[in-house]
Amino acid sequence: MPFYVSPEQSMRDKADYARKGVARSRSSVVLQYSGGILMVTPNMSSVLHKISEIYDRIAFAAVGRYNEYEVLRKAGVTYADVTGYQFDRGDVTARGLANWYAQALGTNFSEPTGKPYEVEIVVAEVGAKPDGDQIYRISWDGSVSDEPGFVAFGGPADQVAAALKERFSDGMSLTEALGAALAALAASAAAGAAANGQPELTAANLEVAILDRARAHRTFRRLHGPRLEELITESRTAATAENAEAQATDEPSSASDEPPTGPSSAGDGSPKL
Amino acid sequence: MGGFSNGTGRDQAAFMTARIPSFTHFLSSYAPDMLPAREIGPLAGGSDVAADVIKNLPHATTIVAVASERGVVMAGDRRATAGNMISKRDVEKVFRADEYSAIGMAGVASVGLEFIRLFGVELEHYEKMEGRALSLEGKANRLGKMIRDNLMAAMQGLAVIPLFAGFDEDAGVGRIFSYDVAGGPYEEHRFHSIGSGSIFAKSALKKFYSDDMPTTDAILACVQALYDAADDDSATGGPDLTRRLFPVIATVTADGFSRLSDAESADYAQQVVDGRMRAPDGPSAPLRTAS
Numbered sequence: 001m002p003f004y005v006s007p008e009q010s011m012r013d014k015a016d017y018a019r020k021g022v023a024r025s026r027s028s029v030v031l032q033y034s035g036g037i038l039m040v041t042p043n044m045s046s047v048l049h050k051i052s053e054i055y056d057r058i059a060f061a062a063v064g065r066y067n068e069y070e071v072l073r074k075a076g077v078t079y080a081d082v083t084g085y086q087f088d089r090g091d092v093t094a095r096g097l098a099n100w101y102a103q104a105l106g107t108n109f110s111e112p113t114g115k116p117y118e119v120e121i122v123v124a125e126v127g128a129k130p131d132g133d134q135i136y137r138i139s140w141d142g143s144v145s146d147e148p149g150f151v152a153f154g155g156p157a158d159q160v161a162a163a164l165k166e167r168f169s170d171g172m173s174l175t176e177a178l179g180a181a182l183a184a185l186a187a188s189a190a191a192g193a194a195a196n197g198q199p200e201l202t203a204a205n206l207e208v209a210i211l212d213r214a215r216a217h218r219t220f221r222r223l224h225g226p227r228l229e230e231l232i233t234e235s236r237t238a239a240t241a242e243n244a245e246a247q248a249t250d251e252p253s254s255a256s257d258e259p260p261t262g263p264s265s266a267g268d269g270s271p272k273l
Numbered sequence: 274m275g276g277f278s279n280g281t282g283r284d285q286a287a288f289m290t291a292r293i294p295s296f297t298h299f300l301s302s303y304a305p306d307m308l309p310a311r312e313i314g315p316l317a318g319g320s321d322v323a324a325d326v327i328k329n330l331p332h333a334t335t336i337v338a339v340a341s342e343r344g345v346v347m348a349g350d351r352r353a354t355a356g357n358m359i360s361k362r363d364v365e366k367v368f369r370a371d372e373y374s375a376i377g378m379a380g381v382a383s384v385g386l387e388f389i390r391l392f393g394v395e396l397e398h399y400e401k402m403e404g405r406a407l408s409l410e411g412k413a414n415r416l417g418k419m420i421r422d423n424l425m426a427a428m429q430g431l432a433v434i435p436l437f438a439g440f441d442e443d444a445g446v447g448r449i450f451s452y453d454v455a456g457g458p459y460e461e462h463r464f465h466s467i468g469s470g471s472i473f474a475k476s477a478l479k480k481f482y483s484d485d486m487p488t489t490d491a492i493l494a495c496v497q498a499l500y501d502a503a504d505d506d507s508a509t510g511g512p513d514l515t516r517r518l519f520p521v522i523a524t525v526t527a528d529g530f531s532r533l534s535d536a537e538s539a540d541y542a543q544q545v546v547d548g549r550m551r552a553p554d555g556p557s558a559p560l561r562t563a564s
Contacts, residue, residue, distance in 0.1 A: 053401055075288035077401045081296055085394050086307060104285045217369075218397075 014109060014116045018140035021118025025063040027160040027188045028122070031150035031168060032133050033177035036126045036213040040181040041154075043207035046224070051209045053220035055080040055092045057126050059211050063154025064119035064140075072101065072121060094125030098136035098144055106142025116140050120153045126211035126219055130171070156188045163187035174210070179235030203228040294402035296395045297419065309387050312425045327430035331360040333385055335470035335502045335509040336367065336377035337478060338438045338449045340463055341491035344526030345438040345447030347375045348495035350470070350503060351518050352510030353382050362513060367521045369530045371396040374412055374439030375523045379468030384426070385433040392416055392435075409441045413450040413458040421456030428454075436467045440525045447525060464494075470502025470509035477501040480558040492522055492533070496541045497555055512542040 028041035028050065039051045039061045050069075051061045054076050062069035079100050084092045101121060109116045117140050125134045135147045150168045152160035167180035182201055208223040208231075215221070223231065287303050300307050331353040338347040349366035352359060361382075368389050370376040376392060378385035395415060400406045407415070416437055423433065437450040437458065449465050450458035464482050466474040481494040496512075499520050503511035512519050519542040522533040533541075549555060 047404070049404065052404075071289050071291075074402055075285070077398065078288045078299065081394050081398050081401075082300070082304070082307075085296070085300075085390065104289070107285060 010112075015141060018109075018116040018118050022064045022120050022140065022154060023156075025154040027152055027155035027157055027185060028061055028063050029150065029152045029160060029164055029181045029184055030061055030122045030124050030135055030147075031164065031177055031181060032130065032135070032170070032172075033174050034130065034171045035174060035210075036219065037124045037133060037135070037211040038174065038177045038181060039122075039124070039209045040178065040185065041207050042185065042201060042205055044205050046207075049207060051207055051222075053209075053218065054097065054123070055084065056089055056217060057211060057219050058092065058094050058097060059124050059209065059220050060121060061124070061153075062119055062121040064117070068117045069119045069121060072104070072117070072119065075104065076101065076123075094123045094134045094136060098123045098138055101138045102142045102144045104142075105138060105140060109141040122147075122151055122153060124211060126213050128213070130213075152184060160184045160188040175231060175235045175238055178208070178231055179239045182232065182235065183239065203232055206232075294399045295415075296398035297391065309384065309391065309423060310426060311422060313429050313431060324430065327381075329355045329358075330431075331355050331364070331382040332508070333364060333366045333379050333382045333468065335466065335468035335474055335499060335506065336379055336436045337466040337471075337474050337495045337498045337502075338375075338377070338436055338461075338464065339478065339482065339486070339491045339494055340438075340447045340449060341488045341524075342485045343447075343488050344440045344524060345375070345449060346488060346491040346495055346522065346524050347377055347436070347438050348492070348499060348520045348522040349377050350499050350510045350520055351513070352503075352508065354469075354508045357507075359510075362510065362516065363518050365521050367523050367532075368393070369523070369532065370412070370437070370439070371400070371406065372529045373406070373442060373525060374409065374437065375525050375530055376416075376438075377436045377467070378433055379436075379471075380433035381431050384423070384431050385435070388419060388423070388433060388435065392419060395419070408443070409439045409448060412439065413437055413460075416450070417452060417456040417458045420452050420454065424455055434467050436465065438525060440527060440529075442527075445527070466498065466502075468509070470499075470506035473505045474498040474502040474509075477555070481556070488524055488526070492524070492541055493544065495522065496520055496545045500545050500549065501555060512546055514546065 026042045030037065030039045039059060041050045041061065043050050048066060050063065051059065052073050054060045058080065060073050060076055062073065076097055079097060080092045101123065105117055119140060121138050123136045127133045135151050137145050137147050137151050137153055150164050152164050164180060164184035167183055172180065185201060208228055210221055210223060211219045212221055213219065292299060297308060333353055334350060336347065336349040338345060347367050351363050353361040353364040364382065367375060367377040370393055376389055378389060396407060396412055416435060420435065432454050434454065435452055439448060441448050449461040451461050451465050451467060452458055464478045466478065477498040478494060481497055486494065500511055502509040517539060519538040522538050522541065524531050
């Protein structure tokens with residue numbers, strides 16, 4: 001026998017349901033660097049991707065249920081390929097794709113029957129110059145936001161975003177950007193999920209990809225294996241050196257005779273790698 | 274059917290339905306009018322007007338491909354002809370199909386360009402949907418079917434023949450595939466040529482080719498063969514020294530597809546032209562096979 005549920009209640013229930021689903025995932029970050037856009041997410045699988053190529057200059061990153069965002073990813077590829085074939089490759093834009101996703105997710109969310117998608121997706125486009133870069137975040141209910149510079153989504157996204165905000169600056173190198181991303185992701189692990197015993201982020205359990213501004217045709221590239229290991233080592237070395245430097249400027253008198261060993265005892269508030 | 278991004282539920286459903294990862298297959302149900310026309314109507318075959326129109330469409334001419342030590346080289350002259358007119362001097366007929374393959378075409382240029390664009394999207398679409406590139410045979414077979422689908426139009430005059438070459442990542446060698454209007458593929462070993470000057474180009478390649486040629490030699494063989502084709506076929510263009518228009522040359526190796534810059538291509542063409550100044554018929558092959 002049918003009974004009355006107010007629309008407010010129904011929407012709230014759906015939103016709660018989706019939010020809980022997405023919150024169970026681990027955080028991902030997408031951020032700008034001088035040479036393009038960097039995407040980093042913890043992923044134990046090397047074949048079931050959370051970050052993918054959509055088109056020449058557009059990438060897709062998602063958190064939540066794999067089967068759901070995989071459907072959305074494929075729909076996005078189809079949208080892009082049809083648009084590019086119908087007009088020109090340059091006419092496929094992240095804005096158009098983000099709007100398409102917003103509509104698809106919004107329609108699904110507002111349907112009286114059925115379940116909402118438990119996903120959150122980010123669509124990023126690398127421009128010819130850094131000011132042409134675009135990052136959009138689309139939620140389960142179809143709400144879109146334009147995120148200049150960087151975005152953290154999935155899991156304890158707010159904490160990761162706060163940690164990333166501290167470290168993010170315009171025109172970072174790839175190494176610096178990766179360092180910032182890893183530090184931000186580690187912050188979430190330290191804050192929220194220490195109890196889960198999540199392993200340290202290494203090349204083996206990270207999925208990293210870039211949209212490389214300098215490349216012709218398809219700019220999307222995955223970073224893995226030795227290349228990624230090298231980058232991670234570099235970024236950590238750089239971070240350690242930076243911390244040491246920061247310490248040196250804070251305490252000019254003592255820093256000169258003490259080499260920077262281990263975490264800063266001064267405790268500058270930033271989580272260590 | 275025209276405006277596809279109209280935001281209706283039909284779009285969303287069509288895009289999100291599970292299906293095979295073929296772009297042309299998707300379009301054939303979603304928006305068939307976006308695919309190349311399979312037939313051009315009953316008029317075309319019979320009427321004089323139609324025959325005249327079709328004859329005067331720009332036609333692309335000669336393409337050569339040579340397997341080299343490290344992969345494969347493909348080159349094409351720059352001429353397009355409409356009947357007895359030269360309709361274009363700087364046309365491009367050799368393209369990147371994807372990271373590890375090249376495609377060239379002979380026949381009605383406009384139809385060929387449409388096919389090549391569609392084929393490129395087809396390969397990329399599969400790769401993105403499945404997260405892996407098609408095998409070289411897979412690409413060659415797909416192209417065969419697409420050409421087969423054009424058979425009716427081909428019989429009405431809109432024929433286009435591709436030449437497909439790529440680097441087989443599994444085998445580590447360059448491979449060449451040819452087609453006829455009814456499809457294919459036919460695998461060619463060592464070298465092949467298509468188009469109006471192909472008889473001459475192939476005869477030349479037969480004399481120039483040796484197994485495991487270094488890439489630079491393979492490029493030179495291609496340019497020599499195109500020169501010979503242009504020498505005897507009015508529809509094939511030779512190196513245009515006054516306008517600085519030289520063959521389009523592409524290589525596909527383990528490092529991927531690469532199109533030679535205009536300067537590099539000019540350099541090879543200049544070598545051939547300089548040689549022909551001394552020996553207009555080009556290098557001569559030894560008469561007796563070395564024992």
